[in-house]
Amino acid sequence: MEPVDPIDARLLQALGEEPRATVVALAERLGLARNTVQARLTRLEARGVLGSFDRRIEPAALGHPLRAYVTTRVEQRRLAEVTTALARIPEVVEVVGLAGDDDLLVQVVARDADALYSIAGSLLAVPGVERTSTALVMRQLVPFRLDPLLARRANSDDTSTRPG
Amino acid sequence: MEPVDPIDARLLQALGEEPRATVVALAERLGLARNTVQARLTRLEARGVLGSFDRRIEPAALGHPLRAYVTTRVEQRRLAEVTTALARIPEVVEVVGLAGDDDLLVQVVARDADALYSIAGSLLAVPGVERTSTALVMRQLVPFRLDPLLARRANSDDTSTRPG
DNA sequence: GACGAGGTTGAGCACTATGGTCGCCGTAGC
DNA sequence: GCTACGGCGACCATAGTGCTCAACCTCGTC
Numbered sequence: 001m002e003p004v005d006p007i008d009a010r011l012l013q014a015l016g017e018e019p020r021a022t023v024v025a026l027a028e029r030l031g032l033a034r035n036t037v038q039a040r041l042t043r044l045e046a047r048g049v050l051g052s053f054d055r056r057i058e059p060a061a062l063g064h065p066l067r068a069y070v071t072t073r074v075e076q077r078r079l080a081e082v083t084t085a086l087a088r089i090p091e092v093v094e095v096v097g098l099a100g101d102d103d104l105l106v107q108v109v110a111r112d113a114d115a116l117y118s119i120a121g122s123l124l125a126v127p128g129v130e131r132t133s134t135a136l137v138m139r140q141l142v143p144f145r146l147d148p149l150l151a152r153r154a155n156s157d158d159t160s161t162r163p164g
Numbered sequence: 165m166e167p168v169d170p171i172d173a174r175l176l177q178a179l180g181e182e183p184r185a186t187v188v189a190l191a192e193r194l195g196l197a198r199n200t201v202q203a204r205l206t207r208l209e210a211r212g213v214l215g216s217f218d219r220r221i222e223p224a225a226l227g228h229p230l231r232a233y234v235t236t237r238v239e240q241r242r243l244a245e246v247t248t249a250l251a252r253i254p255e256v257v258e259v260v261g262l263a264g265d266d267d268l269l270v271q272v273v274a275r276d277a278d279a280l281y282s283i284a285g286s287l288l289a290v291p292g293v294e295r296t297s298t299a300l301v302m303r304q305l306v307p308f309r310l311d312p313l314l315a316r317r318a319n320s321d322d323t324s325t326r327p328g
Numbered sequence: 329g330a331c332g333a334g335g336t337t338g339a340g341c342a343c344t345a346t347g348g349t350c351g352c353c354g355t356a357g358c
Numbered sequence: 359g360c361t362a363c364g365g366c367g368a369c370c371a372t373a374g375t376g377c378t379c380a381a382c383c384t385c386g387t388c
Contacts, residue, residue, distance in 0.1 A: 024373080040335095054310040055308050091313070097302045102299065107308075136262065142250060146223065146257060149223070202347075
């Protein structure tokens with residue numbers, strides 16, 4: 001994916017501070033023409049820079065305040081099959097494939113400890129899953145954020161990938 | 165956090181399908197009065213149901229296509245100090261405290277493998293950090309999603325927490 | 329140096345949405 | 359029976375939208 005340029009970064013920063021800001025408000029704030037902001041927003045969406053809206057929703061607000069990471073080892077050749085089965089479990093909110101000892105990292109949410117226990121059971125019951133290890137999230141110490149990276153990109157002078 | 169009611173869930177579902185939908189469009193779609201939708205949206209934001217806008221931004225679009233989970237063990241009594249230090253590293257996008265052998269799970273993003281390597285070094289260099297283990301995310305098999313839970317809540321008949 | 333592609337700009341257009349307030353009404357709880 | 363709350367529909371003035379246009383400017387290419 002092509003990285004965004006500094007102007008887009010500033011746009012995203014502004015949106016971060018005021019997600020419901022209107023296009024004209026953003027244009028004023030950034031010192032750009034309304035037209036430009038509108039065009040750039042459209043392009044950002046089209047390029048897939050913005051992920052699904054779901055990512056902004058707090059699972060706790062859906063009655064699932066518990067969050068856990070389940071590291072999972074699977075029979076390698078049944079990986080696709082396992083992925084499909086995991087996707088069918090509503091409480092599984094994300095699955096990523098890892099490099100290393102564990103094959104999958106499964107992020108799950110649950111209503112309470114009891115529910116979490118049975119979800120962990122559901123994971124183990126999936127054919128192809130060999131071993132799981134559940135790590136409960138007790139506290140979010142640094143909430144998800146991208147502003148430091150946004151700020152860096154907004155302040156870079158050119159449009160190419162610069163610092164580390 | 166108080167869970168949302170089925171109407172709010174349907175509202176969030178609709179937003180998920182069309183994040184930039186106007187209030188009137190949402191009202192039409194849900195068969196509600198515009199006034200109601202507006203009031204509910206305001207309440208949703210006020211209640212903190214919606215997290216930061218950053219969560220929708222794809223780190224790859226910021227020039228950081230690599231993502232890794234770093235499990236970290238720290239000197240327990242220096243936890244706060246360590247958290248602060250980690251928060252100062254731009255590539256650290258989230259830190260959660262875990263129950264179990266590992267104390268922290270640190271989500272980092274990086275420009276390339278080289279950058280990732282030096283970020284891992286930065287983590288280890290934080291005073292109080294005893295041991296780290298980096299797991300590179302190779303593929304997102306199930307992208308983050310909440311729609312199954314939203315759908316369940318949207319279809320439940322009452323406003324209290326129901327099924328598991 | 330001329331060329332075209334692509335992005336930015338300001339203007340203008342008809343249409344629509346916004347945020348605010350109002351009174352009315354049904355439901356749930358006391 | 360009363361109150362609190364949420365939904366409703368209506369109204370208003372203001373503001374934003376999505377769109378098109380022609381005029382730039384700055385690249386990189388030929």
